[in-house]
Amino acid sequence: GENVEQHPSTLSVQEGDSAVIKCTYSDSASNYFPWYKQELGKRPQLIIDIRSNVGEKKDQRIAVTLNKTAKHFSLHITETQPEDSAVYFCAASKTGNQFYFGTGTSLTVIP
């Protein structure tokens, strides 16, 4: 099966700085890569996703990049704000069937 590794497990940044979270996957057939944000005590919610036919996708302050050759993808958050503090999960899937999640990154934005 697929194996998704996520780093770092914890990340602290100053407000206004950028944050980068990286994931690698093992199955070259995976073609859908979502990112979820989970606030304390809440459910995971999709914040951005990317498919294998695209190298980069942006949505305001967040962006995701995908390198299919190296089998890794990254989440970039610019101009971080305290409300960005949460746990972030990456995942990989083949055509939306099974989803394999990374172990999560706890992001703390220090005001």
Place this chain on the structure above:
Amino acid sequence: DADVTQTPRNRITKTGKRIMLECSQTKGHDRMYWYRQDPGLGLRLIYYSFDVKDINKGEISDGYSVSRQAQAKFSLSLESAIPNQTALYFCATSDPGGVYTQYFGPGTRLTVL
């Protein structure tokens, strides 16, 4: 997302008891999933179902069973609960129409003593 609901939200039980966690959705999605979340381990897939007659094991199905009673309902059972099944359980749905987005329920916190 109020379209995916889970009951109960919290449950404390004893070793050896049978437990059922229920998930209902009004999103009209065919695909439903059960995950467990443990600190430091992320979300791990227990079972998934693509329609009422299609049930599949995930990464960690041992000790669990499921029932898809209708398109909108997907239940997870622990036949004989054990302490290492203490975790946060999430149900999720997705639309097979190519969008792939998963929508999660609010979670059930299960403690097995």
